[in-house]
Amino acid sequence: MTGSAVGILAGGGPLPFQVAESARRQGRDVFIIGFQDFVDLDQIRHWPHRIIRLAAAGEILSSLRQANCGDIVLIGPVRRPALRDLRPDAEGARLLARVGRALFSGDDGLLGALVRIFGEEGFRVRGAHEFLTQSLGRVGALGRIQPDVQARADIERGIAVVRAIGALDIGQGCIVQDGLVLAVEAIEGTDQMLERAARLLQPGPGGVLVKMLKPGQEARADMPTIGPRTIINAHAAGLRGIAFETGFTLLTDPVECEATADRLELFLYGLSRAESQGAG
Numbered sequence: 001m002t003g004s005a006v007g008i009l010a011g012g013g014p015l016p017f018q019v020a021e022s023a024r025r026q027g028r029d030v031f032i033i034g035f036q037d038f039v040d041l042d043q044i045r046h047w048p049h050r051i052i053r054l055a056a057a058g059e060i061l062s063s064l065r066q067a068n069c070g071d072i073v074l075i076g077p078v079r080r081p082a083l084r085d086l087r088p089d090a091e092g093a094r095l096l097a098r099v100g101r102a103l104f105s106g107d108d109g110l111l112g113a114l115v116r117i118f119g120e121e122g123f124r125v126r127g128a129h130e131f132l133t134q135s136l137g138r139v140g141a142l143g144r145i146q147p148d149v150q151a152r153a154d155i156e157r158g159i160a161v162v163r164a165i166g167a168l169d170i171g172q173g174c175i176v177q178d179g180l181v182l183a184v185e186a187i188e189g190t191d192q193m194l195e196r197a198a199r200l201l202q203p204g205p206g207g208v209l210v211k212m213l214k215p216g217q218e219a220r221a222d223m224p225t226i227g228p229r230t231i232i233n234a235h236a237a238g239l240r241g242i243a244f245e246t247g248f249t250l251l252t253d254p255v256e257c258e259a260t261a262d263r264l265e266l267f268l269y270g271l272s273r274a275e276s277q278g279a280g
Contacts, residue, residue, distance in 0.1 A: 003065075003067070003068030003069050003070040004028070004029065004068060004070055005028065005029035005030065005031055005067055005068045005069045005070065005071075006019075006020075006023040006028045006029070006030050006031070006069065006070075006071045006072070006073065006126075007030075007031050007032075007033065007064045007067060007069030007071070007072040007073070007123070008020055008023075008030065008031070008032045008033065008072070008073050008075065009033045009035070009060070009072060009073065009074045009075070010032050010033065010034045010035060010038075010039045010044065010075065010076050011035055011038045011039065011075065011076025011077045011078035012038045012039065012040065012076050012077045012078070013040070013076050013077060013225070013227075013252065014040070014043070014227075014252050014253075015075050015076055015128060015132070015225065015250060015252060016032060016034075016039070016040075016043075016044075016073075016075050016076045017040070017043045017044075017046075017047070018131075018132055018135070018252070019073050019075055019128050019131045019132060020032060020047055022131040022132060023131055026131075028071075029048075029067075029068070030047060030048065031047075031048050031049065031063075031064070031067035031069055032044055032047045032048065032049040032050075033049070033050055033052055033060055033063060033064065034049055034050070034051045034052070035051075035052065035053075035054050035076075035078055036051050036052060036053045036054070038054075038076065038077070038078050038079070039051065039076070048067065050063050053087070054078065055087055055088040055089070055092045055096075056088070056089045056092060057088065057089065057091045057092035057094075057095045058089045058090055058091025058092060059089060059091075061091060061121060064123065069123065070123065070124060071123070071124045071125075071126045072118060072123045072124070072125055072126065073125075073126050073127070073128050073131065073220075074114070074115075074125070074128075074220065074221050074222075075128040077189070077225075095117055114221065115218055115220055115221055125220050125221075126220065127219050127220040127223070128220075128223065128250060129219065129223060129247070129248070129250065132250060134254065135250050135251045135252070135254055136246065136247050136248075136249070136250065136251070137244060137246045137247070137249060137251055137254065137270040138246060138270050139246050139270045139271070139272045140269065140270055141267055141268070141269050141270075142254075142257070142258045142261065142268040142269070142270060143258045143259075143261045143262040143267065143268055144262050145241065145261065145262065145265055145266060145267040145268075146267060146269075147208070147240075147241055147243070147267045147269055150178065150205060151205075151208055151240055151241060151267065153179065154176040154177065154178065154179065154207060154208045155176075155208055155210060155243045155269070155271070157176045157179055157181070158174050158175075158176040158208060158209075158210030158243065159210060159212065159243075159271070159275065159276060159278060160278060161174045161176065161181055161184065161210070162174050162210055162211075162212045162214075163212070163215055163278065165184050165185075166212065166213070166214030166215050166217065167214070167215050167216075169214065170184065170185075170186055171184055171185030171186050171187075171193075171214075172185055172211055172212060172213065172214060172224045173185040173190055173193065173209060173210060173211045173212070173224065174209075174210055175193065175194070175197040175207050175208070175209050175210075175237075175239065176207055176208055176210065177201065177202055177204075177205075177206065177207030177208070178202065178204060178205070178207075180202065180207075182196075182197045182200045182201065182202075182207055183196050183197040183200065190209075190211070190230060190233075191229070191230070191233050194209070194230075194233045194234055194236070194237040194239075195233075195237070197237050197239070198236065198237035198238060201237070201238045205240060206238045206239045206240040207238070207239050207240065208239060208240055208241050208242065208243060209230075209234050209239055209241075209242045209243070210242075210243045210244075211224040211226060211242065211243070211244045211245070211249055212224060212244070212245040212248070212249070212271070212276050213245055213248040213249070213276075219248060223248060223249060223250050224244065224245070224248070224249045224250070225249070225250045225251075225252060226242065226244055226249060226250070226251050226252070226257060226268075227251070227252035227253060227257065228252070228253055228256045228257055228260045230242070231257060231260045231261050231264065231266060231268065232260060232264070234266060235264040235266055239266065240266060240267065241261075241266045241267030241268065241269060242261075242266065242267070242268050242269070243267075243269045243270075243271055244268075244269070244270060244271065245270075245271050245273075245276040246270035246271055246272060246273070247273065248276075
C-alpha cells in the first residue's frame with residue numbers, strides 16, 4: 001500500500017526544491033532524500049529530509065516508507081560513481097544484483113532499471129516535468145532574439161547529431177557552427193562541453209547549442225536541463241544561441257533564462273516535437 005507523500009531523491013542544483021515547492025502547493029506532504037556529496041545542503045535544511053549515500057538503498061527505501069511516500073521523483077544531477085566506489089548496503093547489493101547488466105549498459109539502461117525497480121518496490125515514479133509544467137518552455141523564441149537562416153540550419157544539423165549520439169546513449173547535446181560539429185556532450189556535461197567548444201570556435205558567426213531528450217530515454221529520471229548559467233557559459237563560449245526540445249527540457253528559472261538570453265543577445269529557441277523528431 002503506497003502512501004500519500006511525495007518522496008524526492010535529490011541530486012544537485014535547484015530543481016529538487018522546485019519540485020518540492022510545487023508538490024506542497026498541490027497540498028502534498030514532501031520528504032527529501034538528499035544524496036550525500038551532491039544535494040544542496042543550504043536548501044535541503046528547510047525541508048523534512050535525510051542525507052543518505054547513493055548506494056545505501058536499504059536506508060533510502062526504509063526512509064521513504066517511514067515518511068509515507070507513494071510517489072517519488074528522481075531529480076538533480078548526480079555524478080555516476082565507479083562500481084568499486086559504491087559500497088552498497090545489504091539492500092543496495094540485492095538491488096544491484098536485480099539491476100544486473102543494466103549497470104554496464106549506459107545511463108539510460110541503468111536509470112530505466114532503477115525506475116522499474118522502484119515500481120516493483122511499490123512506489124509510483126513520477127517525472128519532475130509533471131510537477132514543473134511552468135519550466136518546460138514554449139515553442140519558438142523565448143526572448144527578443146530570433147535565430148537567422150544560418151542558425152536554423154545549424155539547429156537542424158544539431159538535431160540530427162543529438163538524435164544519433166542519443167540513440168547510442170552518449171549524451172543530450174551538441175554544438176554546431178556553420179554546419180561543423182564542434183563538440184558533443186558525453187559524461188562531462190554541458191558546461192565542460194561549452195568550455196571545449198570555446199577553444200574550437202571558427203571565424204564567423206558563433207555556433208549553437210542543441211539540447212534534447214535522447215531517443216527512447218526514460219524522461220522520469222534524467223531530462224535535459226538549462227539554467228541561466230548555461231546561457232552565460234554559452235555566451236562566454238562565443239555561441240549565438242541555444243535550441244531545446246520544448247516539453248522535454250527543464251528550465252531551472254524560465255524568467256531569468258529569458259532575461260539572461262536577451263541581455264547577452266543570444267536566442268533561446270524552443271523546438272516543437274515535430275522539429276526535434278526531424279520532421280520540422
